[in-house]
Amino acid sequence: MTTMLALHAQDASSGLELKQLPIPSLGPEDVLIKVYSAGITPGVIKLLKMGQSAVPTTVGHEAAGVVESLGDKVKDGLNVGDRVRLHPILSCGKCSQCQLGFDSMCDEAAQMGFAKFGGRTGLYAQYHDGALAEYVRVPRRFVDRLPDNVSFDIGAKLHDVATALRVLKLAEVNQPNSTIILTAPTGTMGTATLKLAKFFPNIKKIILVGRRKERLESIKHLSEVETVVFPISAPPQDSKPSPGPPAGALSGPPLPSPIVQQLKELAPEGISAIIDYIPAGPTLGQILPALATRGTIVHMGGNPTPLQVPLVFIMSKAWRLVGNRAHTRDDAQQILNWLQNEEFVISDLITHRFPLKEAHRAIDTIETRDEALWMTIIEVIPEKV
Ligand SMILES: NC(=O)c1ccc[n+]([C@@H]2O[C@H](COP(=O)([O-])OP(=O)(O)OC[C@H]3O[C@@H](n4cnc5c(N)ncnc54)[C@H](OP(=O)(O)O)[C@@H]3O)[C@@H](O)[C@H]2O)c1
Ligand SMILES: [Zn+2]
Incomplete structure:
Protein backbone atom coordinates (compact mmCIF):
# COMPACT_ATOMS: atom_id res chain seq x y z
CA MET A 1 0.00 0.00 0.00
CA PRO A 147 2.89 3.42 28.99
CA ASP A 148 1.02 0.11 28.57
CA ASN A 149 -1.90 1.30 30.69
CA VAL A 150 -2.47 4.46 28.62
CA SER A 151 -4.85 3.92 25.72
CA PHE A 152 -4.33 5.40 22.27
CA ASP A 153 -7.36 7.63 22.87
CA ILE A 154 -5.79 9.12 25.98
CA GLY A 155 -2.41 9.29 24.25
CA ALA A 156 -4.04 11.45 21.58
CA LYS A 157 -5.89 13.75 23.98
CA LEU A 158 -2.92 14.09 26.34
CA HIS A 159 -1.99 17.21 24.41
CA ASP A 160 -4.98 19.15 25.79
CA VAL A 161 -4.55 17.76 29.29
CA ALA A 162 -0.91 18.87 29.36
CA THR A 163 -1.99 22.33 28.25
CA ALA A 164 -4.50 22.43 31.11
CA LEU A 165 -1.66 21.54 33.46
CA ARG A 166 0.44 24.45 32.13
CA VAL A 167 -2.53 26.78 32.68
CA LEU A 168 -2.94 25.72 36.30
CA LYS A 169 0.77 26.21 36.87
CA LEU A 170 0.59 29.69 35.33
CA ALA A 171 -2.31 30.61 37.62
CA GLU A 172 0.18 30.40 40.52
CA VAL A 173 -2.42 29.88 43.22
CA ASN A 174 -0.16 30.28 46.23
CA GLN A 175 -2.66 31.19 48.95
CA PRO A 176 -4.19 28.26 50.84
CA ASN A 177 -8.01 27.97 50.59
CA SER A 178 -8.21 29.93 47.37
CA THR A 179 -11.23 30.29 45.11
CA ILE A 180 -10.65 30.49 41.37
CA ILE A 181 -12.92 31.12 38.39
CA LEU A 182 -12.89 28.80 35.38
CA THR A 183 -14.65 30.20 32.32
CA ALA A 184 -16.00 28.18 29.38
CA PRO A 185 -15.44 25.08 31.50
CA THR A 186 -17.77 22.78 29.54
CA GLY A 187 -15.43 21.94 26.66
CA THR A 188 -12.17 20.03 26.29
CA MET A 189 -9.90 22.47 28.09
CA GLY A 190 -12.28 23.26 30.90
CA THR A 191 -13.05 19.64 31.75
CA ALA A 192 -9.35 18.73 31.62
CA THR A 193 -8.60 21.61 33.99
CA LEU A 194 -11.27 20.41 36.39
CA LYS A 195 -9.69 16.96 36.47
CA LEU A 196 -6.27 18.40 37.28
CA ALA A 197 -7.31 20.92 39.94
CA LYS A 198 -6.83 18.33 42.68
CA PHE A 199 -3.07 18.44 42.11
CA PHE A 200 -3.07 22.09 43.21
CA PRO A 201 -3.91 21.87 46.91
CA ASN A 202 -4.32 25.63 47.43
CA ILE A 203 -7.42 25.58 45.22
CA LYS A 204 -10.37 25.07 47.57
CA LYS A 205 -13.25 26.16 45.35
CA ILE A 206 -13.85 26.62 41.62
CA ILE A 207 -16.56 28.91 40.29
CA LEU A 208 -17.69 27.60 36.91
CA VAL A 209 -18.62 30.51 34.66
CA GLY A 210 -20.34 29.52 31.42
CA ARG A 211 -23.26 30.30 29.18
CA ARG A 212 -25.46 27.23 29.82
CA LYS A 213 -26.53 26.32 33.35
CA GLU A 214 -27.41 22.69 32.65
CA ARG A 215 -24.01 22.03 31.05
CA LEU A 216 -22.25 23.66 34.01
CA GLU A 217 -24.22 21.41 36.38
CA SER A 218 -23.28 18.34 34.33
CA ILE A 219 -19.51 18.81 34.80
CA LYS A 220 -19.47 19.40 38.55
CA HIS A 221 -18.82 15.75 39.34
CA LEU A 222 -15.57 15.79 37.32
CA SER A 223 -13.78 17.80 39.98
CA GLU A 224 -12.54 16.56 43.33
CA VAL A 225 -12.43 20.22 44.35
CA GLU A 226 -15.67 21.94 45.42
CA THR A 227 -17.41 23.67 42.50
CA VAL A 228 -20.18 26.27 42.21
CA VAL A 229 -21.94 27.06 38.94
CA PHE A 230 -22.33 30.64 37.78
CA PRO A 231 -24.13 31.00 34.44
CA ILE A 232 -23.72 34.26 32.54
CA SER A 233 -25.97 34.45 29.51
CA ALA A 234 -24.25 35.52 26.31
CA PRO A 235 -25.03 39.15 25.43
CA PRO A 236 -26.70 39.86 22.06
CA GLN A 237 -24.37 39.57 19.05
CA ASP A 238 -24.37 43.32 18.37
CA SER A 239 -23.72 44.40 21.97
CA LYS A 240 -20.58 46.40 22.71
CA PRO A 241 -17.82 45.06 24.99
CA SER A 242 -18.15 45.81 28.67
CA PRO A 243 -17.41 49.53 29.02
CA GLY A 244 -15.53 49.10 32.29
CA PRO A 245 -15.47 51.96 34.74
CA PRO A 246 -16.53 55.44 33.57
CA ALA A 247 -13.94 57.80 32.13
CA GLY A 248 -12.33 59.77 34.90
CA ALA A 249 -12.59 56.98 37.46
CA LEU A 250 -8.86 56.64 37.48
CA SER A 251 -8.48 55.33 40.98
CA GLY A 252 -10.48 53.56 43.61
CA PRO A 253 -12.17 50.19 43.38
CA PRO A 254 -13.85 49.02 40.17
CA LEU A 255 -17.61 49.60 40.08
CA PRO A 256 -19.36 46.55 41.56
CA SER A 257 -21.84 45.27 38.97
CA PRO A 258 -24.48 42.74 40.08
CA ILE A 259 -22.32 39.99 38.54
CA VAL A 260 -19.28 41.10 40.51
CA GLN A 261 -21.30 41.45 43.70
CA GLN A 262 -22.61 37.89 43.34
CA LEU A 263 -19.12 36.56 42.66
CA LYS A 264 -17.81 38.34 45.74
CA GLU A 265 -20.55 36.74 47.81
CA LEU A 266 -19.40 33.34 46.57
CA ALA A 267 -15.79 34.16 47.47
CA PRO A 268 -15.72 36.84 50.18
CA GLU A 269 -11.94 36.44 50.45
CA GLY A 270 -11.62 37.29 46.72
CA ILE A 271 -10.89 35.35 43.58
CA SER A 272 -7.24 34.29 43.39
CA ALA A 273 -7.19 33.51 39.68
CA ILE A 274 -9.36 33.57 36.59
CA ILE A 275 -8.64 30.86 34.05
CA ASP A 276 -10.30 32.08 30.89
CA TYR A 277 -11.05 29.75 28.00
CA ILE A 278 -13.84 31.85 26.47
CA PRO A 279 -13.24 32.17 22.73
CA ALA A 280 -15.32 35.29 22.11
CA GLY A 281 -17.25 38.06 23.80
CA PRO A 282 -16.98 40.37 26.79
CA THR A 283 -17.43 37.99 29.75
CA LEU A 284 -13.89 38.39 31.11
CA GLY A 285 -14.40 42.15 31.37
CA GLN A 286 -17.63 41.54 33.26
CA ILE A 287 -16.09 39.31 35.91
CA LEU A 288 -12.63 40.85 36.18
CA PRO A 289 -13.39 43.30 39.03
CA ALA A 290 -14.01 40.27 41.28
CA LEU A 291 -10.31 39.36 41.06
CA ALA A 292 -8.47 39.76 44.36
CA THR A 293 -5.38 41.87 44.93
CA ARG A 294 -2.37 40.05 43.43
CA GLY A 295 -4.74 37.85 41.46
CA THR A 296 -3.82 36.25 38.14
CA ILE A 297 -5.72 36.11 34.87
CA VAL A 298 -4.64 33.31 32.55
CA HIS A 299 -6.23 33.91 29.17
CA MET A 300 -6.18 30.93 26.79
CA GLY A 301 -9.34 31.30 24.69
CA GLY A 302 -7.75 33.45 21.97
CA ASN A 303 -10.59 35.94 22.38
CA PRO A 304 -10.41 38.82 19.86
CA THR A 305 -12.61 41.08 22.03
CA PRO A 306 -10.51 43.88 23.56
CA LEU A 307 -10.34 43.83 27.35
CA GLN A 308 -11.26 47.30 28.55
CA VAL A 309 -9.58 47.79 31.88
CA PRO A 310 -7.81 50.95 33.05
CA LEU A 311 -4.16 50.04 33.51
CA VAL A 312 -4.22 51.79 36.87
CA PHE A 313 -6.30 48.88 38.23
CA ILE A 314 -3.67 46.39 37.15
CA MET A 315 -1.06 48.53 38.87
CA SER A 316 -2.94 49.23 42.08
CA LYS A 317 -4.27 45.67 42.45
CA ALA A 318 -0.94 44.10 41.38
CA TRP A 319 -2.83 41.84 38.97
CA ARG A 320 -0.93 39.55 36.61
CA LEU A 321 -2.32 38.95 33.13
CA VAL A 322 -0.68 36.04 31.34
CA GLY A 323 -1.32 34.10 28.17
CA ASN A 324 0.32 31.00 26.79
CA ARG A 325 0.55 28.66 23.86
CA ALA A 326 0.07 24.98 24.57
CA HIS A 327 2.47 23.39 27.08
CA THR A 328 6.05 22.30 27.59
CA ARG A 329 7.64 18.92 27.02
CA ASP A 330 7.91 18.56 30.82
CA ASP A 331 4.18 19.16 31.26
CA ALA A 332 3.41 16.36 28.80
CA GLN A 333 5.84 14.04 30.60
CA GLN A 334 4.27 14.87 33.96
CA ILE A 335 0.82 13.90 32.66
CA LEU A 336 2.23 10.67 31.22
CA ASN A 337 3.76 9.86 34.62
CA TRP A 338 0.51 10.56 36.48
CA LEU A 339 -1.42 8.39 34.03
CA GLN A 340 1.13 5.60 34.29
CA ASN A 341 0.87 5.72 38.09
CA GLU A 342 -2.93 5.84 37.85
CA GLU A 343 -3.09 9.06 39.84
CA PHE A 344 -6.05 10.24 37.78
CA VAL A 345 -8.28 9.15 34.92
N1 LIG B 1 -3.72 28.96 24.01
C1 LIG B 1 -3.72 27.65 23.83
O1 LIG B 1 -2.68 27.00 23.82
C2 LIG B 1 -5.02 26.94 23.68
C3 LIG B 1 -5.06 25.54 23.80
C4 LIG B 1 -6.29 24.90 23.70
C5 LIG B 1 -7.44 25.64 23.44
N2 LIG B 1 -7.36 26.99 23.29
C6 LIG B 1 -8.55 27.80 23.04
O2 LIG B 1 -9.35 27.73 24.22
C7 LIG B 1 -10.72 27.78 23.88
C8 LIG B 1 -11.44 26.58 24.51
O3 LIG B 1 -10.90 25.40 23.92
P1 LIG B 1 -11.66 24.02 24.08
O4 LIG B 1 -10.78 23.01 23.42
O5 LIG B 1 -12.10 23.79 25.47
O6 LIG B 1 -12.94 24.27 23.14
P2 LIG B 1 -14.30 23.44 23.11
O7 LIG B 1 -14.07 22.05 23.54
O8 LIG B 1 -14.89 23.68 21.77
O9 LIG B 1 -15.20 24.16 24.22
C9 LIG B 1 -15.62 25.47 23.99
C10 LIG B 1 -16.03 26.08 25.31
O10 LIG B 1 -16.28 27.47 25.10
C11 LIG B 1 -17.64 27.76 25.38
N3 LIG B 1 -18.03 28.76 24.41
C12 LIG B 1 -17.98 28.65 23.06
N4 LIG B 1 -18.34 29.82 22.49
C13 LIG B 1 -18.62 30.68 23.50
C14 LIG B 1 -19.04 32.04 23.57
N5 LIG B 1 -19.25 32.73 22.44
N6 LIG B 1 -19.23 32.60 24.78
C15 LIG B 1 -19.03 31.89 25.91
N7 LIG B 1 -18.63 30.60 25.92
C16 LIG B 1 -18.42 30.01 24.73
C17 LIG B 1 -18.36 26.44 25.27
O11 LIG B 1 -19.56 26.44 26.02
P3 LIG B 1 -20.85 25.49 25.66
O12 LIG B 1 -20.59 24.13 26.25
O13 LIG B 1 -21.96 26.18 26.32
O14 LIG B 1 -20.94 25.42 24.17
C18 LIG B 1 -17.32 25.51 25.88
O15 LIG B 1 -17.29 25.63 27.27
C19 LIG B 1 -10.79 27.80 22.35
O16 LIG B 1 -10.93 29.13 21.91
C20 LIG B 1 -9.43 27.26 21.93
O17 LIG B 1 -9.03 27.75 20.66
C21 LIG B 1 -6.17 27.64 23.41
ZN1 LIG C 1 13.91 27.06 20.52
Missing part, protein backbone atom coordinates in the same frame (compact mmCIF):
# COMPACT_ATOMS: atom_id res chain seq x y z
CA THR A 2 1.42 3.38 -0.95
CA THR A 3 -1.46 5.72 -0.18
CA MET A 4 -3.42 6.61 2.93
CA LEU A 5 -6.67 8.34 3.83
CA ALA A 6 -6.04 11.84 5.20
CA LEU A 7 -7.98 14.99 6.10
CA HIS A 8 -6.46 17.57 3.83
CA ALA A 9 -6.63 21.35 3.38
CA GLN A 10 -5.73 22.65 -0.05
CA ASP A 11 -5.80 26.27 1.15
CA ALA A 12 -7.18 28.40 3.98
CA SER A 13 -10.62 28.88 2.51
CA SER A 14 -11.77 25.80 0.57
CA GLY A 15 -12.49 23.65 3.62
CA LEU A 16 -11.20 20.21 4.46
CA GLU A 17 -11.32 17.21 2.17
CA LEU A 18 -10.86 13.52 2.87
CA LYS A 19 -8.56 12.17 0.20
CA GLN A 20 -6.02 9.51 -0.62
CA LEU A 21 -2.47 10.85 -0.33
CA PRO A 22 0.96 9.19 -0.56
CA ILE A 23 2.19 7.69 2.71
CA PRO A 24 5.03 10.03 3.82
CA SER A 25 8.57 8.86 3.14
CA LEU A 26 11.01 9.08 6.03
CA GLY A 27 14.16 11.11 6.58
CA PRO A 28 16.97 9.46 8.60
CA GLU A 29 15.74 10.78 11.98
CA ASP A 30 12.03 10.33 11.37
CA VAL A 31 9.47 7.90 12.70
CA LEU A 32 6.39 6.78 10.78
CA ILE A 33 3.46 6.34 13.14
CA LYS A 34 0.47 4.25 12.15
CA VAL A 35 -2.28 6.33 13.71
CA TYR A 36 -4.90 4.55 15.83
CA SER A 37 -6.53 7.54 17.59
CA ALA A 38 -6.45 11.21 16.74
CA GLY A 39 -7.96 14.27 18.35
CA ILE A 40 -9.81 17.06 16.67
CA THR A 41 -10.34 20.52 18.15
CA PRO A 42 -11.95 23.79 17.08
CA GLY A 43 -8.53 25.46 17.00
CA VAL A 44 -7.42 23.41 13.96
CA ILE A 45 -10.19 24.86 11.85
CA LYS A 46 -9.92 28.34 13.38
CA LEU A 47 -6.19 28.74 12.70
CA LEU A 48 -6.45 27.28 9.21
CA LYS A 49 -9.08 29.89 8.35
CA MET A 50 -6.89 32.61 9.91
CA GLY A 51 -4.13 31.72 7.47
CA GLN A 52 -1.69 30.47 10.13
CA SER A 53 -1.36 26.97 8.69
CA ALA A 54 1.02 26.03 5.89
CA VAL A 55 -1.07 24.83 2.96
CA PRO A 56 -1.64 22.46 1.28
CA THR A 57 -1.45 20.25 4.34
CA THR A 58 -2.86 17.31 6.25
CA VAL A 59 -4.41 18.62 9.46
CA GLY A 60 -4.56 17.26 13.02
CA HIS A 61 -2.10 17.71 15.88
CA GLU A 62 -3.15 15.08 18.40
CA ALA A 63 -2.45 11.39 17.79
CA ALA A 64 -1.28 8.10 19.18
CA GLY A 65 -0.54 4.81 17.48
CA VAL A 66 2.16 2.30 16.70
CA VAL A 67 5.60 2.74 15.15
CA GLU A 68 5.36 1.52 11.56
CA SER A 69 8.92 2.24 10.46
CA LEU A 70 12.06 4.11 11.52
CA GLY A 71 14.60 6.30 9.75
CA ASP A 72 18.15 4.91 9.38
CA LYS A 73 19.57 7.00 12.21
CA VAL A 74 16.93 6.22 14.83
CA LYS A 75 18.89 3.83 17.00
CA ASP A 76 17.85 4.70 20.55
CA GLY A 77 15.80 1.62 21.35
CA LEU A 78 12.54 2.70 19.75
CA ASN A 79 11.23 -0.25 17.76
CA VAL A 80 8.69 -1.02 15.09
CA GLY A 81 5.46 -1.95 16.89
CA ASP A 82 6.06 0.28 19.94
CA ARG A 83 3.03 2.20 21.22
CA VAL A 84 3.69 5.94 21.00
CA ARG A 85 2.15 9.41 21.00
CA LEU A 86 3.05 12.42 18.94
CA HIS A 87 4.23 15.57 20.74
CA PRO A 88 3.20 17.96 17.97
CA ILE A 89 4.85 21.12 19.31
CA LEU A 90 7.94 21.62 17.17
CA SER A 91 10.80 23.59 18.69
CA CYS A 92 14.48 24.18 17.90
CA GLY A 93 15.83 22.81 21.18
CA LYS A 94 18.60 25.43 21.21
CA CYS A 95 17.22 28.94 21.77
CA SER A 96 16.89 30.56 25.19
CA GLN A 97 13.18 29.66 25.51
CA CYS A 98 13.97 26.01 24.74
CA GLN A 99 16.93 25.99 27.11
CA LEU A 100 14.73 27.36 29.89
CA GLY A 101 12.18 24.60 29.24
CA PHE A 102 9.61 26.84 27.55
CA ASP A 103 9.87 25.01 24.25
CA SER A 104 6.33 25.90 23.17
CA MET A 105 7.42 29.56 23.19
CA CYS A 106 10.44 28.89 20.94
CA ASP A 107 10.80 31.27 18.00
CA GLU A 108 10.52 28.19 15.77
CA ALA A 109 7.46 26.91 17.63
CA ALA A 110 4.70 25.47 15.51
CA GLN A 111 2.32 22.59 15.83
CA MET A 112 2.29 19.83 13.26
CA GLY A 113 -1.08 19.66 11.55
CA PHE A 114 -2.12 22.89 13.18
CA ALA A 115 -0.30 26.23 12.75
CA LYS A 116 2.89 28.20 12.93
CA PHE A 117 3.39 30.55 15.90
CA GLY A 118 7.00 31.68 16.02
CA GLY A 119 8.94 33.86 13.60
CA ARG A 120 11.16 31.11 12.16
CA THR A 121 9.58 28.39 10.05
CA GLY A 122 12.40 25.80 9.81
CA LEU A 123 10.93 22.59 11.19
CA TYR A 124 7.34 23.48 10.41
CA ALA A 125 8.10 23.95 6.71
CA GLN A 126 9.21 20.32 6.67
CA TYR A 127 6.79 18.80 9.17
CA HIS A 128 3.52 20.72 8.83
CA ASP A 129 1.55 17.65 7.78
CA GLY A 130 -0.55 16.40 10.66
CA ALA A 131 -2.12 13.32 12.11
CA LEU A 132 -5.74 13.13 10.96
CA ALA A 133 -4.54 10.44 8.61
CA GLU A 134 -3.67 6.77 8.61
CA TYR A 135 0.03 7.60 8.97
CA VAL A 136 2.06 10.57 10.18
CA ARG A 137 5.78 11.25 9.87
CA VAL A 138 7.36 12.73 13.00
CA PRO A 139 10.96 13.65 13.95
CA ARG A 140 12.11 11.11 16.57
CA ARG A 141 12.56 13.72 19.29
CA PHE A 142 8.84 14.52 19.17
CA VAL A 143 7.70 10.93 19.73
CA ASP A 144 6.89 9.70 23.26
CA ARG A 145 6.41 6.10 24.27
CA LEU A 146 2.99 5.36 25.73
CA ILE A 346 -9.42 11.14 31.94
CA SER A 347 -11.12 8.47 29.84
CA ASP A 348 -14.51 9.65 31.11
CA LEU A 349 -13.94 12.98 29.33
CA ILE A 350 -14.27 11.37 25.90
CA THR A 351 -17.88 12.01 24.94
CA HIS A 352 -17.71 11.68 21.15
CA ARG A 353 -16.11 9.29 18.67
CA PHE A 354 -16.14 9.31 14.90
CA PRO A 355 -14.38 7.15 12.33
CA LEU A 356 -11.91 9.06 10.15
CA LYS A 357 -14.36 8.72 7.25
CA GLU A 358 -16.84 10.82 9.24
CA ALA A 359 -14.41 13.61 10.08
CA HIS A 360 -16.75 16.18 8.58
CA ARG A 361 -19.56 15.16 10.91
CA ALA A 362 -17.09 15.51 13.79
CA ILE A 363 -16.14 19.02 12.68
CA ASP A 364 -19.78 20.03 12.40
CA THR A 365 -20.48 18.71 15.91
CA ILE A 366 -17.49 20.57 17.33
CA GLU A 367 -18.31 23.82 15.59
CA THR A 368 -22.03 23.97 16.39
CA ARG A 369 -21.72 22.66 19.97
CA ASP A 370 -25.37 21.70 19.79
CA GLU A 371 -24.46 18.67 21.90
CA ALA A 372 -22.65 18.70 25.24
CA LEU A 373 -19.15 17.75 24.11
CA TRP A 374 -15.97 17.42 26.16
CA MET A 375 -13.40 15.49 24.15
CA THR A 376 -13.69 14.07 20.64
CA ILE A 377 -11.74 11.17 19.24
CA ILE A 378 -11.29 10.29 15.61
CA GLU A 379 -10.88 6.53 15.52
CA VAL A 380 -8.54 5.65 12.72
CA ILE A 381 -8.14 2.05 13.87
CA PRO A 382 -10.43 1.06 16.78
CA GLU A 383 -8.32 -0.30 19.66
CA LYS A 384 -9.19 -3.80 20.86
CA VAL A 385 -9.23 -3.68 24.65
